[in-house]
Amino acid sequence: MFQIVAAALAAVALTWGIVRFFFGAHKTVSGDMADGEQRATITVQGGYSPAEVTMRAGVPITLTFDRRETGECTSHVVFADLGLDAMLPGNTATEVKLPALKAGEYPFACGMNMVHGLLRVEGEAEVPAADMSAARQLPATTSGTDYAATEQREAEERREEIRRLLRLVVISAVLTLPVFVVMMVHMANHMLIPKWLMNPWWQAILITPVMFVCGAPIHRVGLPALIHRAPDMNSLVSLGTGAAYVYSLLVCAMPWMLPEGSREPYFESVGVVITLVLLGRLLETKAREGTGEAVRGLIKLRPRVVHVVRDGVICSGSEWLNPATYIDTDIDDVHEGDVIVVRGGERVPVDGMVLEGTGSVDESMITGESVPVEKMAGSALTGATMLSKGNLLMRATRVGGDTVLAQIMAIVARAQATKAPVQRLADHIARVFVPVVIIVAVWTFAVWAAFGPSPVLAHALVSAVSVLIIACPCALGLATPLSVTAATGVGATKGVLVASAKALEQACDIGTVVFDKTGTITRGVADTDSMDWAKPSYEHDSIKPGSKEAIATLRKAGIRTVMLSGDKADVAGEIAREVGIDTVIAQVKPDGKAYWIKRLQDERDTKSLVAMVGDGINDAPAIAQADLGFAIGSGTDVAMQSADVTLMSGDLRGVITTINLSHATMRNIRQNLGWAFGYNVIGIPIAAGLLYPFTGWLLSPMIAGLAMALSSVCLVLNANRLNHVRLSNTTVDGRNTPMSAGIIACKPTIIVDENTTLNTGDGNNANNKENSMHHTNMNTAPAGNGETATDPVCGMSVTVGADAITREHDGKTYYFCGDHCAANFAKAPQIFLN
Numbered sequence: 102m103f104q105i106v107a108a109a110l111a112a113v114a115l116t117w118g119i120v121r122f123f124f125g126a127h128k129t130v131s132g133d134m135a136d137g138e139q140r141a142t143i144t145v146q147g148g149y150s151p152a153e154v155t156m157r158a159g160v161p162i163t164l165t166f167d168r169r170e171t172g173e174c175t176s177h178v179v180f181a182d183l184g185l186d187a188m189l190p191g192n193t194a195t196e197v198k199l200p201a202l203k204a205g206e207y208p209f210a211c212g213m214n215m216v217h218g219l220l221r222v223e224g225e226a227e228v229p230a231a232d233m234s235a236a237r238q239l240p241a242t243t244s245g246t247d248y249a250a251t252e253q254r255e256a257e258e259r260r261e262e263i264r265r266l267l268r269l270v271v272i273s274a275v276l277t278l279p280v281f282v283v284m285m286v287h288m289a290n291h292m293l294i295p296k297w298l299m300n301p302w303w304q305a306i307l308i309t310p311v312m313f314v315c316g317a318p319i320h321r322v323g324l325p326a327l328i329h330r331a332p333d334m335n336s337l338v339s340l341g342t343g344a345a346y347v348y349s350l351l352v353c354a355m356p357w358m359l360p361e362g363s364r365e366p367y368f369e370s371v372g373v374v375i376t377l378v379l380l381g382r383l384l385e386t387k388a389r390e391g392t393g394e395a396v397r398g399l400i401k402l403r404p405r406v407v408h409v410v411r412d413g414v415i416c417s418g419s420e421w422l423n424p425a426t427y428i429d430t431d432i433d434d435v436h437e438g439d440v441i442v443v444r445g446g447e448r449v450p451v452d453g454m455v456l457e458g459t460g461s462v463d464e465s466m467i468t469g470e471s472v473p474v475e476k477m478a479g480s481a482l483t484g485a486t487m488l489s490k491g492n493l494l495m496r497a498t499r500v501g502g503d504t505v506l507a508q509i510m511a512i513v514a515r516a517q518a519t520k521a522p523v524q525r526l527a528d529h530i531a532r533v534f535v536p537v538v539i540i541v542a543v544w545t546f547a548v549w550a551a552f553g554p555s556p557v558l559a560h561a562l563v564s565a566v567s568v569l570i571i572a573c574p575c576a577l578g579l580a581t582p583l584s585v586t587a588a589t590g591v592g593a594t595k596g597v598l599v600a601s602a603k604a605l606e607q608a609c610d611i612g613t614v615v616f617d618k619t620g621t622i623t624r625g626v627a628d629t630d631s632m633d634w635a636k637p638s639y640e641h642d643s644i645k646p647g648s649k650e651a652i653a654t655l656r657k658a659g660i661r662t663v664m665l666s667g668d669k670a671d672v673a674g675e676i677a678r679e680v681g682i683d684t685v686i687a688q689v690k691p692d693g694k695a696y697w698i699k700r701l702q703d704e705r706d707t708k709s710l711v712a713m714v715g716d717g718i719n720d721a722p723a724i725a726q727a728d729l730g731f732a733i734g735s736g737t738d739v740a741m742q743s744a745d746v747t748l749m750s751g752d753l754r755g756v757i758t759t760i761n762l763s764h765a766t767m768r769n770i771r772q773n774l775g776w777a778f779g780y781n782v783i784g785i786p787i788a789a790g791l792l793y794p795f796t797g798w799l800l801s802p803m804i805a806g807l808a809m810a811l812s813s814v815c816l817v818l819n820a821n822r823l824n825h826v827r828l829s830n831t832t833v834d835g836r837n838t839p840m841s842a843g844i845i846a847c848k849p850t851i852i853v854d855e856n857t858t859l860n861t862g863d864g865n866n867a868n869n870k871e872n873s874m875h876h877t878n879m880n881t882a883p884a885g886n887g888e889t890a891t892d893p894v895c896g897m898s899v900t901v902g903a904d905a906i907t908r909e910h911d912g913k914t915y916y917f918c919g920d921h922c923a924a925n926f927a928k929a930p931q932i933f934l935n
Contacts, residue, residue, distance in 0.1 A: 105551040112547035116540050123330050123536040129153040129221070138163055145175050145189060147325025147335070149209075149218035158224035162199040168192065170322055171262060173386050174333070176255065177212030179518050180220075184601070186212070186518030188251050191258060214524075214578035215333045216326070217532060252400055259386060266318075266383040273315035273379060276307045277372030284369045301353045304368040312346050316375045332535035334575045334809070338378050340539070341569035345802065346371050348562055363558040367566075367802070374570055374806035381810025388817040389583075399506065399593060402466055402485035407432050407450040410440040410494075415456060421494045439497045443488050451484040452499035460491025467505060468596040468734070468750035512598045512747070516589040517582075521602035523770055524581035527777065531577040538572040538785065545789040560790075563802060567788035571805035573812040576777035581770050583820035588766040591823055596734070596749040597759050604745035606770075607729055608763030609834070612709025613701055614655055614756060615723070617694070618666035618673060620716040621733060622648045622680060622753070644680060650831065651753035652681045658833035665689050665697060665723070670853050677849040684850045693854055694723035695894055695922075702728065714748075714756060722894050722933055726922065731756060754830035764834040765826045773816050780812050890915075893933040894922035910934075 130151040132139035138161040144150045145168040156162050166178055171191030178197065179186045187197045199220075207220040283304075287294045297303075313320075316339075323335030349366035356364045408427040410416075416426055427442050432450050435441070443449055445460065461473040464486045473489055476482065482495055484504045501507065520528075542565045549561035585602045592599050599605045619625050623642040652662050664682045666673035666689060673687040686697050694715075701711045713720070713727035724730030724744050732744035733751045748755035788800045888901040892915075899905060899916040906917045910930045917923040926933055 108547040108551040112544050115543045119536055119540055119543070123332070124533075125330075127151075127153050127330065129155050132156045132162065134160070137161070140165070142167055142194075143218065144169060145178075145216075146170050147322045147327075148216050148329035148331035148333075150325075150329050152217070152329065152331060153219045153221060155221045155223060156202070158204045158222050159201045161201050162220075164197045164199070164220070165194055166197060167194040171258070171265075172318060172322065173259070173262065173382075173389060174213045174322070175211045175216055176258065178209055179212060179214075180207060180209045181518060181520040182207050184515035184518050186514055188255055190254060212582070213575060214528065214582050215531065215575055216331055252397060256397075259389075263383065263386055266379055266386065269315045269318070270376065270379045270383055273311045273372065273376040276311050276315075277369070277376050280304045280307055280369045281373055301349065301366040301368065304366060305350065305353055308346075308349075308368040308372045311372045311375055312342065315379065316342065319375065319378060332539070334535075334573060336535060337538060337569045337572055337574075338374065338806075338809075340542075341566040341802065342371050342374055344562065344569075345374075345566050360556060360558055363556040365559060367563075370566070370802040370806075373803040377803070377806040377810040381812075381814055384810075384814045385817055388814060388821060399466060399485070399509065399590075402448060403432060403506065404448045404450050405432055406430070407435050408442040408444070409435065410442060413438070413440045415440060415494065419458075419492075421457065422492055433501075435497055435500050437497055437500055441495050441497060443482075443493045443495060445488055445491055447488055449482045449484055449486050449488060449493075449495070451497045452504045453482050453484075453495040453497045455480045455482060455493050455495050457494040458492050460493050461489050463487040463489050464750075465596075466594065467509070468752075470596065470750045470752065509593055509598060509749075512600055513589050513593050516599050516601050516605070517586050519585075519601040519603060521581050521585060521606040521770065523606055523767070523774070524602075527577045527580055527774060531574050534572070534574040534577060534781075538568065538574075541785060541789065542566075542568040549790065560799065563799060564788065564790045566802045567800045567805040568785055570802055571784045571788040571800070571809050572781060573777075573784075573809050575813045576773075576780060576816055579813060579816050580773035580777045583817060584766055584769045584773060584823060587820050587823040588762060588769070591826065591828075592759070592762050595755075595758055595762070595828055596752075597755050597762060598734075598747040598749065599759070599762070600745050600747075604729055605763055605766055607710055608712075608746070608759050609767055610708060610710045611660060611712045611729060611760060612705060613661040613663060613711045615663040615665060615698060615701065615711065615713045615727065616652075616682070616753070617713075617715035617717065617720050617723075618664055618668065618676060621645075621714055621720075622652075622664065622676065625716070644676070645751070645753065647752040647754045649680045651757055654754075654757050654831055654833060656681060656683065660833070663697075663701065664849075665694050670851050674849060674851045677851075682849050684852065686852045686854055689854045694720065695726040697854070698723045698726040712756070714753065716751070725933075726894060731759070752830075757830045757833060758828050761828045761830075761832075761834055762826075765823060765828070769820060769823055772819055776812075776815060776819070780808075784808060892917050892922055893930075894926050 128151055130141060130153070132141040132154060134140075134157075139156045140163045141151075141154045141156070142165045143154065145166050147170070154164070166187075166189050168175060168189045168191060175189060176191070177186055177188055180199075183199070185197070185199075187195065189195050202222045204222050204224055207222065208217060209220060210217045283294055283298050287299060319335045319342075320339050323333065323337070323339035326332050326336045327339075345367040349368045349371065351358060352364050352366045406429050409430045410421060410427045414426075415421065416423075420426060421442055422444075435451055440456065441450060441453065443460075449462065455476050455478050457478060459475070459477045462476050462482065463471070463473050464483060465471045467483050467486060476491075476493060482493070483506075484499075485506045499505075502511075545568050546561045546565040549564050550557055553560045581602070585605060588605060589599055589602075592605075599608075616622050619642060623644055625642065655662055661684070662682050663684045663686065664673065664677050665686050666676070668676075668687060670685075670687040673685050676682075677685040689697065694713075698711060698713055705711055710728035712729040712731060713723045714731040714733070715721075715724050716733035720732075724732060729746065730744040731746045731748060734747050734749035746759050748759075784805075788805050790799055792798050890899050890901050892899050894917065901916060906923050907914050908917065908923050908926055908930075909915075910926075915926065915930075917926065
């Protein structure tokens, strides 16, 4: 009874100490003001120190991350709320610059989502909404050149890490193998092993270098992480192997202090666990190279050598093909306005325009479309595309970070720096996971010490160490980021640029797709006989290839399709009937598109999202208002800036590709989360000895180490499967069969936007359920005699009063109909004000 009470009291005391230590208030450091900006230095070694930094609102911020370690875990710092992912080279101080921020909390974490910190911004200083927009759009690097250089540096650091880990694994295995073999043979038949080989001192001599030299990368991170109250997997391994090593030394030096049945050393377990952890880290580091394979493939498309015409002089005829007329220049030395020769079989180095020559260009690496595009004088060229046939003379119009490829890299980098909502639960669990595991290990030791069979101390130690070693918090942190990294890269190669992990997750919940008509469903070519160039007519505008197929596929999958058009009801209705649109809203005013997005949002099911696809400046408010905004890559930059997804080719079948990419990614994430949770939920109780009363089986620390080492590897390999996923643009997630555009039979609902009253066209019965938006007054002022203002996002009238939703910009107050419009305005006010 005394033994039971003593074990329980000790466990309670340790649990109280662990909770108080890990969950007590963290020390907060305030930034220093110098030269108009705030500065703070954060040491990166086994966590962030300090883990919390306080800054003032309205003042630019520079955070210096002094990284004093190497390895994959802390090689990046990610500000998910700002879409910022910065590489932190090993043993180097790196500055991360942030603009003036509004008051609030901005968490940051390592690239593996295991080490966490917090930037707290306090104060009432006003921050222009444009600055906040810039903060959210911060690229990981400033140009394509910088991005490529960063990727190259990261690849070199990863290769060095692989070489170092391989060396340590070999040394550790060579020293551990003799001890391991002797112990295994002795367990099988003790008569086969000479007595001197069982002397624990020679085992200590072999395993001590493994513990302190080969295991140094683990302890250098794990122990400081404990001190910083940010423990990770390395902390658990350090605790487990440290306990087993000290116990084994005690067996060597002072065996009389231990009960007779507990005088067996565990040096072999220490060596095997460290070897397996290093091996697992080696395999994981090699496997993680694959998650960014798609993006690195795009970077490698940039040619290093460019043929620049001497002094920019354009020769007559085909003289420019003469090698004597141009010099070979490094791509980083090309400037806007340079005249460049591109020969058949070469890649276009930068964005530009054809001056002379003809040729076929394969733009699949940018747009995802494999059909070559014919180019001639006046045609636009995109850098990194392949000139498969012919020769071209071009003038550079955009170089460096301004090129389309560089912008793609920046969008992908920002997307990979964001978090999907599905990750929140795993994040919350991961933050308390390690302290909970340590508490479980304490109670495991106490229960075995109180109730376990003889040798009590040995059983208690083995079980507690196994609990510490089998737990894998990294699996929880990695489950989503790995899949997002792989998926956004794959999307980029398919001509689909997803701006955030949230958008990637939401795309599979789209229930309604709203299309702009001109330039989106149709080609956007004005009628040649139009006499008023200020108000061009698009009545005879032809339908884009792929529009019919995309809309048919969406309808087949049960997704509602809506078209917004400024044309008259008969013109818009004819286009809708031809492509198979469900509902047409005709004669929409320029400021009315966001209003109709809505309305559609108000009518939807709670789990069904509304997407908007558009290409022009007048589509930007609607794209921002929608739950998920799609911009046509061939459209305006303003539309692309307000979009969650950009379709580089302009083909509406890219919407199908995006939905399928979302489904594939979410399946992959669910598999990763299922493995991460399942592994820990099942593994930890088994390691604690749950099966011992029924089977007499106790998990060895060596088996626990092997399981832990392979857990993260399984997640990485599963995420890499996304690199080989087949994304159909003719079926939605494989649930429907392709429908021929020729068999579409659709009589669309036609609604006329008359700005004050909304009437039904003659195409449908007024009582049709699609017409539930009837009798709505778009711009009628709310009831009452108070002053009204116009919502700059959706165009609706809003009562000016104390309860109104407002935002400040450039010293002026703007009023909004709801939080959604206000949030979209804050993202990019210049889009709506212009």
